[in-house]
Amino acid sequence: xxxxxxxxxxxxxxxRRDILRQVHLCSSxxxxxxxxxxxxxxxxxxxxxxxxxxxxxxxHSEDMFVLSxxxxxxxxxxxxxxxxxxxxDELSSFRKINSRLQGHPxxxxxxxxxxxxxxxxxxGLSVALGMALAKKMNGDDSTVFALTGDGELQEGxxxxxxxxxxxxxxxxxxxxxxxxxxxxxxxxxxxxxxxDLAAKWEAFGWTVLEMEGNDxxxxxxxxxxxxxxxxxxxxxxxxxxxxMGYPIDFMMGTxxxxxVAPNDEQLENALGQLEETLxxxxx
Amino acid sequence: xxxNYQVTGKKAxxxxxxxxxxELGRINDQVVAxxxxxxxxxKIQEFIKENPKRFIQTGIAEAxxxxxxxxxxxxxxxPFATTFANFAxxxxxxxxRQSIAYSGKNVKICASHAxxxxxxxxxxxxxLEDIGLMKMLPHMTVINPCDYNQTKEATLAIANHQxxxxxxxxxxxxxxxxxxxxxxxxxxxxxxxxxxxSLVATGHMVYYAMEATKILEESGISVELINIHTxxxxxxxxxxxxxxxxxxxxxxxxxxxxxGLGDAxxxxxxxxxxxPQEFVAVNDSFGESGKPDQLLDKYGLGxxxxxxxxxxxxxRIT
Numbered sequence: 001x002x003x004x005x006x007x008x009x010x011x012x013x014x015x016r017r018d019i020l021r022q023v024h025l026c027s028s029x030x031x032x033x034x035x036x037x038x039x040x041x042x043x044x045x046x047x048x049x050x051x052x053x054x055x056x057x058x059x060h061s062e063d064m065f066v067l068s069x070x071x072x073x074x075x076x077x078x079x080x081x082x083x084x085x086x087x088x089d090e091l092s093s094f095r096k097i098n099s100r101l102q103g104h105p106x107x108x109x110x111x112x113x114x115x116x117x118x119x120x121x122x123x124g125l126s127v128a129l130g131m132a133l134a135k136k137m138n139g140d141d142s143t144v145f146a147l148t149g150d151g152e153l154q155e156g157x158x159x160x161x162x163x164x165x166x167x168x169x170x171x172x173x174x175x176x177x178x179x180x181x182x183x184x185x186x187x188x189x190x191x192x193x194x195x196d197l198a199a200k201w202e203a204f205g206w207t208v209l210e211m212e213g214n215d216x217x218x219x220x221x222x223x224x225x226x227x228x229x230x231x232x233x234x235x236x237x238x239x240x241x242x243x244m245g246y247p248i249d250f251m252m253g254t255x256x257x258x259x260v261a262p263n264d265e266q267l268e269n270a271l272g273q274l275e276e277t278l279x280x281x282x283x
Numbered sequence: 284x285x286x287n288y289q290v291t292g293k294k295a296x297x298x299x300x301x302x303x304x305x306e307l308g309r310i311n312d313q314v315v316a317x318x319x320x321x322x323x324x325x326k327i328q329e330f331i332k333e334n335p336k337r338f339i340q341t342g343i344a345e346a347x348x349x350x351x352x353x354x355x356x357x358x359x360x361x362p363f364a365t366t367f368a369n370f371a372x373x374x375x376x377x378x379x380r381q382s383i384a385y386s387g388k389n390v391k392i393c394a395s396h397a398x399x400x401x402x403x404x405x406x407x408x409x410x411l412e413d414i415g416l417m418k419m420l421p422h423m424t425v426i427n428p429c430d431y432n433q434t435k436e437a438t439l440a441i442a443n444h445q446x447x448x449x450x451x452x453x454x455x456x457x458x459x460x461x462x463x464x465x466x467x468x469x470x471x472x473x474x475x476x477x478x479x480x481s482l483v484a485t486g487h488m489v490y491y492a493m494e495a496t497k498i499l500e501e502s503g504i505s506v507e508l509i510n511i512h513t514x515x516x517x518x519x520x521x522x523x524x525x526x527x528x529x530x531x532x533x534x535x536x537x538x539x540x541x542x543g544l545g546d547a548x549x550x551x552x553x554x555x556x557x558x559p560q561e562f563v564a565v566n567d568s569f570g571e572s573g574k575p576d577q578l579l580d581k582y583g584l585g586x587x588x589x590x591x592x593x594x595x596x597x598x599r600i601t
Contacts, residue, residue: 058359066354107386115357117386120377126347127382130354130362137315137336137360157378160347167342 003047005216010277011082012042012216017274018078018091018281020248023261025283026095029103032257033149034075036180036213036242041079043219044145048227053084055112063142064131066116068124069149069178070104071259077101080113082278091281122155124148125175129161132173143230146175151183154192159204165235166205174226176238178213182255197239207234213242248273284500285493288460288474296452296487297395299431301326303438304363308334311442315355319345319366324454325395327365345370346378352390353382361442362390368397368451369410372417383447384420391441392417393450397427398537399565399582400487400575401454409570415542417449418515424448424468425515427536427544429489431459433512436466444468451486453537455575458490461510471518473525477507480593481525484535485511485544488563488584492535495589504593517547523556531559531596535589537579540564559599561592 003011015038023029045051049063056062067076074094081088086100093099100111104119116127128146135142152158165173177197185191194200198208207229211222222238229236244258245251248270262270307314308330316330317339331338339355341348345366352362364371371394372379383390399409418425424446428434434452441448465472474489475496484492489510496506507525511518526532532552534545545562552558565582579585 057357059357060359064358116353116388117381120381123346123350123353123378123382126350126378127354127357129347130351130356131358132354133339133351134355134358134360138358157344157346157350160341160344161350164341164344164347164351168339 005220008042008046008216011046012038013275014278015042015075015078015082017271017276019074020262020267020270021280022074022077022091022094024267025092027261028095029074029261030071030259031074031261032244032251032255033069033072033178033180035248035251036244036246037072037075037147037178039216039219040147040176040213040240041075043216043223045079045083047220048223049145050142055085057115059115059131060138061140061142064115064144066124066128066131066144066146067105067118068146069121069152070118073101073103073105076105085113086111089282092283121149121152122157125158125161128173128175129165129170132170135172141172143227144173146173148175148177150177150179150181150194151188151191153177153194162201162204162206169233170235171231171233174230174236174238176240178242179239180242180244182244182258184255184258186255201237205234207236209236209238211238211240213240214246284475284497287462288493290458290460292459293456294431294459295454295456296428296431296434297324297326297454299428299434300393300395300438300450300452301329303435304330305333307439307442308337311361313359313361314442315339315360315362317341317348317352317362317364319343319348319370321366324367325365345375349375349378350382353386353388356388356390363393364390365393365395367408368394368413369408372413372449373410376416380420384423387422388447389445391448391450395452396454397451398453398487399570399578399584400537402575402578403572405572406569411539411565411570412542413451414514414536414538414544415546418542418547422446423515424513426468426513427451427486428512429486429510430457430461432461432463433466436463437512440466440468453487457487460490460493466512469513469516469518471521472510472512473507473521474510475506475508477505477529479505479529480597481507481509481522481529481532482535482589482593483509483511483522483532483544483548485514486537488535488537491579491584491586492589494586495593498586498590499593504597506593511544514544514547517551519551522548522551526552526556526558530600533561533563533589533592533596535563537584538564540566559596561596563589563592
C-alpha cells in the first residue's frame, strides 16, 4: 500500500478535519492528542501495515494494531473510516446515543477495525503482547503495532508488559509512544516526570528508536527502521515526538486541548488551517 | 440417602483443575495455559510438561496476564489465566472489566485458593468477595464447583463455552462424592428431593450441606438439597421449582453474604416468589489464619450452622 508523502499528507489533513468536526459535533472528546497522532495513523494504515478493511477479529496473516490510549478515538475512527472499514459519514455519530463510535473504542458495538476496548489506560500493551504471542504460536510472521500515550507510562501495568516482552523475546511487536510531554493536569514533567525514557526502555532490553511524529518523512523512516529491527529477539519501541494539537496554531503549546472540543468560531478558525482534500463527512 | 453421592476419597478441587487441564491439553490445541508464578499451586505442571509452547509464565504480574489473555483470545486462542482467587479478581478488576468482559473475550479466569479454606495464609489471601465481583460483570459466567470430579468436568466444559468465565476452586483436600457426567454449565444438580426446605449450596459447602442433611433428616425434617456449581447464569427454574414446593430456602457458600449465591437467590425470590431465606455465609468480616475446618466453624459456616439455619428458616414460614 505504498503511497507518496504528498498523498499521505493529503490523507492526514482530511483526518485532522474529521477529528475537529467529530469533537465539535458532540461538544466532547479529545482533539489534542488525536491531532498530534494523525500522521502516525495515516502512515500506519495507508502505508505501513498489511491489513484488510474486510475486518476479521482474529487477524490471521494480517498486521494488527492496538490503541492503548483510547481517548484519541477521533483519529482512530477517522483513519478506519477513510481506510474503508466503515462508512465515512458514520463519523458524524461520534459519542452520540446508539452509536458504534463510543467515546472510547470498543468491540462491544461491533465497529469494524476495533479489536479491544481501551480507555482505562495501561492495558493495550499487554493485549498487543497476547496478539503477538498468538502469531508466534501460529507461525504467522506478520507484525503487531501498538500505540500508548506518554502520560500512560505512569501506569504500572505498562512496565509489567515491558519486562515480559524482552524476557520472552517478543520481537514481532512495534510499540510507539506518543511522546507529546503533556497530560490532563499539565506537562508530564510537572505531573510525574518520565525521566530518561529511552534509557528506561533500553534498561528493560528493548530496541529504542526515535522519530518526529509530525513529519511524515520521519514517520515513514521510523517505521522502516522499526521493521528492520524485527525478528532480532528484542521488542522495538519508537519514541515519537509529537505536538499536541498540531498544526492548529491556537491548540499547540498547551495541554488545554487534551479533552476539550472547539466552539463554532474555534472550529472555523481551525478548519481554515487544514485543506479539505478528500471531502468532509456529511452531517 | 445419598446412594449416588458416596465419598470415594479425598483430593483438592485444584487437583481436579490441574487434571482437567492435562486432558484439555491433549484434546484441544487452541488451549493456552497462563500462570503468575503459582504453577505448583494450580497443579498445571503436567500440562506444561506436555505442552511447553502453550504455556505462558507471566511472573508476578497479574494485570499483564489478563491483558495478554485478552490478546490471545482476540487471535483465536483459548487462554486459561490462572492464579490465586484474590489476585485473579480484585487485584485486576479493571483489566478484567475492560480488556476481557467489555471486550467480550473468550478468556477463562481460573482461580485457586478461594475462601477461608486456604487456611494458614490468612485474610490477605482468603478472598470472600470474588463471586460478587465477577457476577456483577455483564455476561461473565461464574462457576464454583464442589469437589475434584466436578472441578475437572467444569474445566473441560468451559473450554467449549464461548465467552469469559470465572472458575473458582480451592486449596484443601476435600471429599470426592460427585459422580461423573452430571456437569452442565448453568444446570443445578438436585442431589436429594425433600419437602420441608430447599438447601442450596455451592463449592466446598456442598459437602457440609450433605452432612447437615443427614442430621436434619434424623430429626424429621425433609431436606431438598441442590448443588449449584454455576452461580451465573443461575438456574432460576430449578430453584423456583424447589422453593415453590418447600416454601423456604437456606443458601450455603464460602463467601461474603454480600454479593454471593445467597444474594442471587434472594433477588430471584424477591421478584418471583418471596420466601423466608437464611444465609450461611461470612457476614461482613475478613478471615484469619487457622485450619480450614476451624475457620469454617468460627465464621459460621460449620455443619451445625447449616442445621441451625434450616431450623430457623422453617420457623419463619407463615
